[in-house]
Amino acid sequence: MKKQFAVFDIDGTIARNSLLQLMVRELVARGKLGIGPGRQIEVMLHDYRQKIADDNFGQYMKQAVEIMFKALPNGLRIDDYNEIIDAVVKTSLSNTYVYTRELVQTLKRNNFFLIAISGSEVKAVSTFSRAMGFDAWVGEVSYVEQNNRLTGEVRALQQSKAQILNTIIKKFDLDTRGSTAVGDTSSDISVLELVESPIVFNPNQALFKHARDKGWMIVLERKDMVYGMVQENGQYILKQVNA
Amino acid sequence: MSEKQKFAVFDIDGTIYRYVLHHAVLDAMEDEGLVDAEYVEKIKAKRLAWKNREHPESFWDFVEAQNSYWFEKLTEISPAKFKQLSRDIVERTKSHVYVYTSELLKKCKAEGRFVIAISGSAEDVILPFTEHWGFDLTVAASYEIVEGKFTGNRVATFKDKHLILESIVKKHNLSWQDSIAVGDTENDISLLEAVERPIAFNPNRTFLDAAMARGWDIVVERKNVSYKMVNTKGRYVMEIAS
Numbered sequence: 001m002k003k004q005f006a007v008f009d010i011d012g013t014i015a016r017n018s019l020l021q022l023m024v025r026e027l028v029a030r031g032k033l034g035i036g037p038g039r040q041i042e043v044m045l046h047d048y049r050q051k052i053a054d055d056n057f058g059q060y061m062k063q064a065v066e067i068m069f070k071a072l073p074n075g076l077r078i079d080d081y082n083e084i085i086d087a088v089v090k091t092s093l094s095n096t097y098v099y100t101r102e103l104v105q106t107l108k109r110n111n112f113f114l115i116a117i118s119g120s121e122v123k124a125v126s127t128f129s130r131a132m133g134f135d136a137w138v139g140e141v142s143y144v145e146q147n148n149r150l151t152g153e154v155r156a157l158q159q160s161k162a163q164i165l166n167t168i169i170k171k172f173d174l175d176t177r178g179s180t181a182v183g184d185t186s187s188d189i190s191v192l193e194l195v196e197s198p199i200v201f202n203p204n205q206a207l208f209k210h211a212r213d214k215g216w217m218i219v220l221e222r223k224d225m226v227y228g229m230v231q232e233n234g235q236y237i238l239k240q241v242n243a
Numbered sequence: 244m245s246e247k248q249k250f251a252v253f254d255i256d257g258t259i260y261r262y263v264l265h266h267a268v269l270d271a272m273e274d275e276g277l278v279d280a281e282y283v284e285k286i287k288a289k290r291l292a293w294k295n296r297e298h299p300e301s302f303w304d305f306v307e308a309q310n311s312y313w314f315e316k317l318t319e320i321s322p323a324k325f326k327q328l329s330r331d332i333v334e335r336t337k338s339h340v341y342v343y344t345s346e347l348l349k350k351c352k353a354e355g356r357f358v359i360a361i362s363g364s365a366e367d368v369i370l371p372f373t374e375h376w377g378f379d380l381t382v383a384a385s386y387e388i389v390e391g392k393f394t395g396n397r398v399a400t401f402k403d404k405h406l407i408l409e410s411i412v413k414k415h416n417l418s419w420q421d422s423i424a425v426g427d428t429e430n431d432i433s434l435l436e437a438v439e440r441p442i443a444f445n446p447n448r449t450f451l452d453a454a455m456a457r458g459w460d461i462v463v464e465r466k467n468v469s470y471k472m473v474n475t476k477g478r479y480v481m482e483i484a485s
Binding site: 094095098184202203204205208220221222223224225227229235236237238241 | 294295296302427445446447448451455463464465466467468470472478479480481
């Protein structure tokens, strides 16, 4: 019998902070990255979060990564990088949203095949997903390695999240019936479109508008209160509130 | 006979400002090494517990720790330094506000309402902030200073806000008609109970329970999308989201 699946984005959906942001902080804390560029990146990623109808998170991430590598003139040793990933994931795992982390656990208990598809870097995504009990994961960005160092070159997968998901569905022979996906920005739209029960979590404006037009469920988490809103006759009704 | 002026009253921390102004100053004091090492250690654990959302009370736990330090060490803290840091913080972060409430504030001003701020944070940090945002009247915590030092005596303004509001309304001859109040925690319950149009904004659990029990409008803002939920025939319906 085919297994049911659930797909999750990571940054902003499960993890409260982006893995990149945590990575930058860790680099600064270890004295590998100057406070100047560190702060610059922090501001850039923070400003993105405050922008109203932004679709272009990818752009900001890309710029931020460029600044980061530019400020690491000798690149970064792989060993150091691996240590940093471990520290970042550890912090990230204790900084998760209540709603999504509990949903992951519930789905796991109910034998769902858990997939993480993230715009973040492969190693971080892999370490995080593995620790959370996911069955498959894809990080869309990878940092090129040579002679035991990160060269500063960044490679991005030229595939949409939907294409990635379809590949996984085929590879593991998964059932789309009863499938669910959770995302928080417009880059998750293509995946949300593919599943039976899409869930939009703390959406940005662009995703919110799309969800509203499609009648998708919206979940908000603020000050640890979780609000579940479902569309009925074109209106969103508050169905559930949890602490 | 001229019509009485309408008003709107806002809490500041967590309602308009995205953090707690008083705590932002305490954080700045910590950055500048103006607090003792013992406090730093004690607060680090509590701040981490809050960041990790270890338990439902972790925020209040952290807040309480900062507050107890403040009150314990008040007489040792330089009022001049506190005032200077307060101004710096406001200068740097005055635009770190929520979209929904800051827009509502502008709308209230445009409507000719008398706009009031009632905050439990210190005057030194609240006044520059509310002045920038064009409030007509601000009431915040005041700390007695004698010969350049805090004496420890203060006027607390974080609770019984409705009493503060009532005296303001009387003194300025304002109208209760169509009155608006916005807050985010249980300290604002009495304020919202006093007006005709109460709005619970990004409520914490206790405040949300009170708001839902009374059928108050609830607005939640996340990633700059604000969701207004209105009690309609026993259910909460999303009225607008912008």
